[in-house]
Amino acid sequence: MPELLLELFSEEIPARMQAKAADDLRRMVTDKLVAEGLVYEGAKAFATPRRLALTVHGIPTRQPDLKTERRGPKVGAPDAAVQGFLKATGLKSLDEAKIQRDPKGDFYIGLIEKPGRDAIDVLAEILPVIIRTFPWPKSMRWGARSGKPGSLSWVRPLHAITATFGPETEEPDVVKFEVDGIATGQTTYGHRFMAPGAINVRRFEDYEAKLKAAKVILDPQARKDIIFEDAKELTFAQGFELVEDQVLLDEVSGLVEWPVVMMGSFEAEYLAIPEEVIRATIRNNQKCFVVRDSKTGKLTNKFVLTANIEATDGGKVIVSGNERVIRPRLSDAKFFYETDLKTKLEDRLPKFEQIVFHEKLGTQAARIERIERLAAEIAPLVGADVAKATRAAHLAKADLLTEVVGEFPEVQGLMGKYYALAQGEDASVAAACEEHYKPQGPADRVPTDPVSVAVALADKLDTLVGFWAIDEKPTGSKDPYALRRAALGVIRLIVENGLRLSLMKVAASALAGLSVKPADATRLPSDLLAFFADRLKVQLREQGARHDLVDAVFALGGQDDLLMIVRRVEALGKFLDSDDGKNLLAGTKRASNILSIEEKKDKRSFDGAPDAALYGLAEEKALAKAIGEVKAEASAAVAKEDFAAAMSAMAKLRPPVDAFFDKVRVNDDDAKVRENRLKLLNEIRSATRAVADFSKIQD
Amino acid sequence: MDASLPAHMRPERSFQGFILALQRFWAEQGCVILQPYDMEMGAGTFHPATTLRALGPKPWNAAYVQPSRRPKDGRYGENPNRMQHYYQFQVIMKPSPPNLQELYLKSLAAIGIDSAVHDIRFVEDDWESPTLGAWGLGWECWCDGMEVSQFTYFQQVAGFECAPVAGELTYGLERLAMYVQGVDRVYDLNFNGRDGDQKVTYGDVFLQAEREYSKHNFEVADTAMLFEQFKMAEAACRKYLDAGWKDGKREAHLMALPAYDQCIKASHVFNLLDARGVISVTERQSYILRVRELAKACGEAWIHTEAGGAA
DSSP states (O other): OOEEEEEEEESOOOHHHHHHHHHHHHHHHHHHHHHTTOOOSEEEEEEETTEEEEEEEOOOSBOOOEEEEEEEEETTOOHHHHHHHHHHHTOSSGGGSEEEEETTEEEEEEEEEEOOOBHHHHHHHHHHHHHHTOOOSSOBOOTGGGGSTTOOOBSSOEEEEEEEEEOTTSOOEEOOOEETTEEEESEEEOOTTTOOSEEEOOSHHHHHHHHHHTTOOOOHHHHHHHHHHHHHHHHHHTTEEEOOOHHHHHHHHTSOSSOEEEEEEOOGGGGGSOHHHHHHIIIIIHOOEEEEETTTOSEEEEEEEEESSOOTTTTHHHHHHHHHHHHHHHHHHHHHHHHHHTSOHHHHGGGGGGSEEETTTEEHHHHHHHHHHHHHHHHHHHTOOHHHHHHHHHHTTGGGGSHHHHHOGGGTTHHHHHHHHHTTOOHHHHHHHHHTTOOOSTTSOOOOSHHHHHHHHHHHHHHHHHHHHTTOOOBTTBOTTOHHHHHHHHHHHHHHTTOOOOHHHHHHHHHHHOSSOOTTTTTHHHHHHHHHHHHHHHHHHHTTOOOHHHHHHHTTSOOOOHHHHHHHHHHHHHHHHSHHHHHHHHHHHHHHHHHHHHHHHHTSOOOSOOOGGGOOSHHHHHHHHHHHHHHHHHHHHHHTTOHHHHHHHHHTTHHHHHHHHHHOOSSOSSHHHHHHHHHHHHHHHHHHTTTOOGGGSOO | OOTTSOGGGSTTTOHHHHHHHHHHHHHHTTOEEEOOOSSOOSSGGGSHHHHTTTSSSSOEEEEEEEEEEOGGGOOTTOSSSOOSEEEEEEEEEESOOTTHHHHHHHHHHHTTOOTTTSOEEEEEOOEEETTTTEEEEEEEEEETTEEEEEEEEEEEETTEEOSSOOEEEEEEHHHHHHHHHTOSSGGGOBSSOOOGGGOOBHHHHHHHHHHHHHHIIIIISOHHHHHHHHHHHHHHHHHHHHHHBGGGSTTOBSOHHHHHHHHHHHHHHHHHHHHTTOSOHHHHHHHHHHHHHHHHHHHHHHTTSTTTTOO
């Protein structure tokens, strides 16, 4: 079956946009094909800096014919109706229509046949629309045509479109269309410098091969593999090791059509700069990889660059050119680092009085003070030394004002640690300067040093409470202050370190420290708690755990100890996985359902202790007894925070509950007995509340 | 490269030869070769030959050197490549020709950068000038890992859509010349291409100026006067704009260029105040906005002039 080859040849496409663009092109074209009844076998899209390419194979030559029946007027209907029917169906006369009988009478039926069109014609219609509406994150106009409205917008000027269609065995046809003066053809171009000439292509197979001969590797993954393998080999041969960097690899592979990997070096004196700063300098500014000495594990004075050309001099000029650029960059970095070391972190703090953190939340200086106070308060709760936590909170943000962090924001925190160590701070204090930003996301490491934990919690809670106080909560996809991440950080810090903390109390302290007073200060901590519950649910869901149980636990009220909540949820989850758990849940739900129906009927609730004297059946008595025992046992277990034991106690409820529903008719004719039995059902519900609100659990 | 050039005029030997080679190359592409604008400005883009001529439907091809003043970048002559005054070479072609990238690469060849041995790359860099209310898409052009030029397709200038779009190239002349001459310190550039006691270096020409202006920009520039000048330039710009509408109707404008001079002035005065550290973070934004408002108003006036394409 025929295949499509499409190439959009342009000026250099930003590296970061290429992968998504290839994907969008594949999706848009194949979706449209399917919508047009052209079901294809497979499709693949590629991107290089100068081209987006797509191949779709196994496309039928023609759309299937479409047959539809159209019901017309009744036999004997007025002429106007008949004429309308003929016009709509394209029939010449009523002789061409069928007559169909149904209970309402005889009707004319017109059979409309819409013959399928050739796939190449369909393509010629859909492709220009896709090109004109392509979802580039940013696009532009260019050239003489941009003087007129409606000119094409593309990521960078588009120069040529190759579009061919045909079966493997034959010479394919050009899919003929024109976009903004660019007519399709089968001519593309090779590498900008090494093979700039025109290339005539037929279909994907020869297209990819001819491009390769013209020094263009079409497949981004192939370019990545080449860069990665060559870089590893090159460094290994000299006893070094490449510092792998997937993000950089992705970017670099989008900057070249013909990757040529080479190694350069810089003066060893620059190795006195912290490794992360060397890496940031070389990576961000030069898009080069850094290299480790395999024996010592330390960075070495080498770097790996990826050129886009096999230079005629073997690359000597390119390597020395890159070395000449990297040298002053490292020289700058070294200068910044050494300059930074001359000023103590605390001496930078007064400058924060001039820097506004948020218009409504005051200056950075005020924020640092709040974090200090809160860290001191949290410290004893997490086993941290109060003086160290206060000191760490005092210094933790100071590196934001250093030259190195100004230049490379991604080393914030880390530089704080280096500078703190350099000025002789305690190791925990220095570590907290870096670690208080952690965890930055679900995959980031959670600090364990109590000083880091105290400052990290204080930092995040101050942020959360602050933005809650000025009503800047995340909405939908908008979370400009990364509050969801902060809340998740708090959850992970507490749970993964096994910390006992009343969130409400800490939030209230954080709130008291704010100069801004929110309108609904009393509701704020519980609002915030609900936000934590949501984040906890999201986190559990992402871990594949049951998240509905979070609601069942939070619904008990007064739950603000995250660790206990999580433990309870875990125990509950395990319990509900067992047969006892499942049946008890079913029994409890049944009790609740009956109760809510009867409560509605009688317009009253059935609270209060049942009267033992009214129990007529053995099952009633057994259930009442079991409830009493289980309640006591579960509450005692919960008090000892032994949730597994509480669940085992609950399990004992299952047989009497089952037996009760089996043998006892709740709606007894005797109103008193009925009321008493309903009260007993209510007791089941309240007994289970020792561990969770079962009504919130999804089946 | 032109082999007939005497040695001291070769772009890899002399800074002035380097500039002349670029001028000659772009002259041959049909550009008018202008001389620098006679006002202080932060970048060649501020020259009315770019900012204003980029607006309106009329074709325009020009190239020129523009001294660029960045008061904050002064380093008292002590940094090997950072200066408060340097040269940009600016090319503007409207509409952008279809082969602008190729022309650019040829211009590199003309100054001695051979694309067979150098690794030349177009790396995404979107350009935006908040003070000019302008933006465009394009690249920074890399030669062996070094950024040597900016390449931009103007989409909007002074708040107006560019129709047609102009292509703009900006070469950092000192940096490129350093690369071509193989020197690591800008002040070591050979300016006139001569040897021995006839040799004049970039340092001979500009080092003293860098020291003096750094002191001026950071320590001494009269801030009271500058604040006043900013206000005066802003007021004058508004005044000329108001007075320029022919017959008081907003149909034709007769003084876009003099008004725009005051916008350039205000922008430079702001840069000086910024270097003196007397503008706070919040005020900074409002000054930028004030200059942008002037630039926009000048752009509007310009499109009502003859060169701006008004009927």
